[in-house]
Amino acid sequence: MPEGIIVKALSGYYYVKPFQENAIVTGEDTVQCRGRGILKRKEITPLVGDHVIYSLTENGEGMVDDVHPRESELIRPPVANVRLAVLVFSVREPDMNLNLLDKFLVHIENSGLKVLIVLSKQDLADDAGEATAYVKALYEQVGYEVMVTSSLTGAGSEDLRKRLSGGISVFAGQSGVGKSTLLNRIVPGLGLETGEISLRLGRGRHTTRHVELMDIGEGGFVADTPGFSQLDFLELGVEELSTCFREFAPYAEQCKFRGCSHLHEPGCQVISALEQGEIASSRYEHYKLFYNEMKDKKRRY
């Protein structure tokens, strides 16, 4: 029986992109499928990103017969088997927002996804790229993969295209950082709306928009979803926050007190690493900020 990947789910239909010889075949048309009753009895709700087995019916449509076990499952956006979270932050317009970047990273660290940080609109840098180079080095030191791109000059887009092949990625980032322009640059003919228009339409419609995987060739699929940017820390316990700052780990192990919050305790090795410049002050400041935000939130319930 044929197999494929669900690229869209809408009004009770699943749109399945067929596989051939067990590889994702891009450029093929999707098959509009209903879910078989047996899935409901097995309590399986197919998700976008699911690898499914389906059969063709007489009317040119199909039936999803079974869903392969998931490698991962994101709740927001609801996508299965995401391999990579791509965080897009522009050098300017809007300005680089490290607070938001660290917030995204905390959230993703907690989800177990791989992360790629893309610093976009490099052509707008007004300091010969110094600030961008600093941010790149900072996050690489922490252990993240960072790419620098410009959709104007095309810099970095080929590397990014290669990085996205062969799996499902989720793009996240503020409105206007250049996500759609970047995807258009990578995939000729994709034709995503960009700029003012998409900004205006995007506002206030975040919750109702459905998720859809874009076929970007060579087995790569991308979900470009604004929903991912609405982050809160509801699911995360304040005790777990420091583990989401991965560069704290080697120091946190050596703190004098078990359950050290790394805020004021004597013998805190995270604080002494900060003082010795081994932990970036922006990262530590954001840790403190998020910690207090989480405490405040708890108090309010």
Ligand SMILES: Nc1nc2c(ncn2[C@@H]2O[C@H](COP(=O)(O)OP(=O)(O)O)[C@@H](O)[C@H]2O)c(=O)[nH]1
């Ligand atoms: N100078 C410059 N402008 C860009 C670049 N990428 C996108 N833009 C502009 O930034 C605006 C927002 O881009 P868009 O792709 O819609 O952002 P999105 O909301 O993240 O999808 C548009 O006016 C684009 O033309 C870039 O690399 N350099």
Ligand SMILES: [Mg+2]
């Ligand atoms: Mg866009």
Ligand SMILES: [Zn+2]
């Ligand atoms: Zn400590």
